[in-house]
Amino acid sequence: MRAVLQRVTDASVTIDGDVTGKIDAGLLVFVCAMPDDTLATAQDLAAKIAKLRLFNDKEGKMNLSLAQTGGSALIVSQFTLAAxxxxxxxxxxxRAGHxxxxxxxxxxxxxxxxRLDIPTQTGEFGAEMSICSTNQGPCTIWIDTEHV
Incomplete structure (x- = not known):
């Protein structure tokens, strides 16, 4: 799987004029399945993202994970990551999964x-969505499970 993570102060998904997902501080996660991915791949990617230390501690160092900060995740499917x-x-x-x-x-x-106790909001698979976010840092990370 491929994912792009953006550390955000807020983010939302709008579909047909309705906000369907909205978070405050946390991660905006764009995710794309690849042909050889499995349920285990998806589970492993979630565990990695929940534990990645992308948030600042009291000294201003990126030393805290999403799980540690109590932040939320806004997850959006994005097959274009396989471009x-x-x-x-x-x-x-x-190259995108079927x-x-x-x-x-x-x-x-x-x-x-x-299941990892990450408060989660979502977009809608296959829908035309408008995504709004305020990237904090900026901090944007790309993950390809093929290389993890």
Whole structure:
């Protein structure tokens, strides 16, 4: 799986004019399933994200995890993280997991985050969404479970 994490002071997802997910301080997580991913991959990614030390301690060092700060996660499916831009000017998305697999892994990832006691809000798989966020730091991290 691939994920892009943004440390935020706030973030929200709007679908058809309705706010469907909203968090205060925490992580905005864009996630993409790849063809060889499994339920274990989704679970491992959730555990890694919950433990990543991306938040400042009292001395201002990135030394605290999302779990330690009590922050929330806003999770948004984003197949475009699998974009192949190696040829031409139009990205290809054949590296993304099939939509049925991707939806299953997205839902399992969300459930895994919740089982880790991370307050979680979401977008909607496959929907056209508007995402608003205030990136703090800025702090943006890219994770590819193939390289973890």
């Amino acid at each position: 192949d831009t190696s040829r031409g000017t139009r990205p290809g998305f054949s 939509p049925d697999l991707a939806k299953s892994l997205y839902l399992h990832f969300i459930a895994s985050m919740r």
